[in-house]
Amino acid sequence: MITKEDKNKERFQLELEFIQMLSNPLYLHWLAQEGYFNKPEFINYLEYLKYWKNEEYSKFIMFPYCLAILDLLQHKEFRDSLANNDFALNIHKKQFNHWKYYRYNKNRSLKMSF
């Protein structure tokens, strides 16, 4: 017997996993190749997924890059460019550099301001 709560939980976990997978540029590239970005219902779904940006949902997210990418995915140019493998790899590189250097630079500038 599947209760309403179980269904809610299942959907919650599925969407939580899916939205976090968006932080992987190679997955985005795969989605583009599979033609998901040409489906209007999928675009609407991406719009709907914005609810993860609310506080009561966002605390469950372990890979916060996905929220930034979710914003980018609302733009058509970004979605179209993802079909290009080089573009996806470039995003991957940018992500890595951000992860590696952003905090370092931030900390340095914070120290400088004192």
Place this chain on the structure above:
Amino acid sequence: MSNEQTVSELYPPPPSFYLNYTDENIKLRDDAKKAASAATLAASIQQQDFSFLEPPKPLTTGTFRVFGMEKPINEEIQLLKNYQIPQLYPDEMEGTTDYIKILKKLNHSLLFNYVELLKTLSHTPEDYAKNVDNIRLILINMHHLLNSCRTHQARDTIKLMLEQQINRRMNSITEINKCKEKVDSICNSITKDTLVETLNNSIKELEIDESMLQQMSKDISEINTDETSNDEYINFIKCYGNIKESIKASPSKTKQESSISNIPKRIINESFDPETTFLSEIENMLLTG
């Protein structure tokens, strides 16, 4: 267990919920929402249920499972006691500044225990276990204590970031104000006197222009008296007469001159468009402040 069928798809497809989000469904839902906000209770009973388009409710209790990991929803820092590890410092630490003191104490006893370990190793090497256990306990306590400072660290980082943002915004506000003051002062300097002055200047120039044209027509009439037989000159005079009239009617339109090729060059060079000079003068004023 892994066979070729599971490898055929490199990535999992998106959840099938997205299939519900057709343009049609979204439109229907929005219409229903609009109707619900305006309509009566009777109408709302007839409405379809669009809850399958709404996001799931956030989980509040228990655990959740993501990428095969089971996680508690409300994660709290556990006390060391809950792990059956003796705690070497007082419970109530939150909000106090004793962290440094206690960490220093722990550091001291760590060194002491290390010396003890060396002693036992030199005297009775087989009893080493007790000292090593002591050292491990102290290190675990230190580690835990440091971890309990994490929330404080995060809060402070946010505070610093916010302060930076505020500073940046304040700077831009002062810059905008400066710019506004500059523009204001320029605007004030333009009003009345300077405006009148520039207008007068352009009127003067116009008068010069007019007198020049009058001089020109005089010259022409002189020539006219000399050589009345020439047809070309008769046409010429007609043209100048037209110009004169047009200038009297609207002094700003002197461009017609350039269409007549036989006008003496001096006049063409010195003629001007009063509108453009006026604008350029104001421009210069704005630039020089």
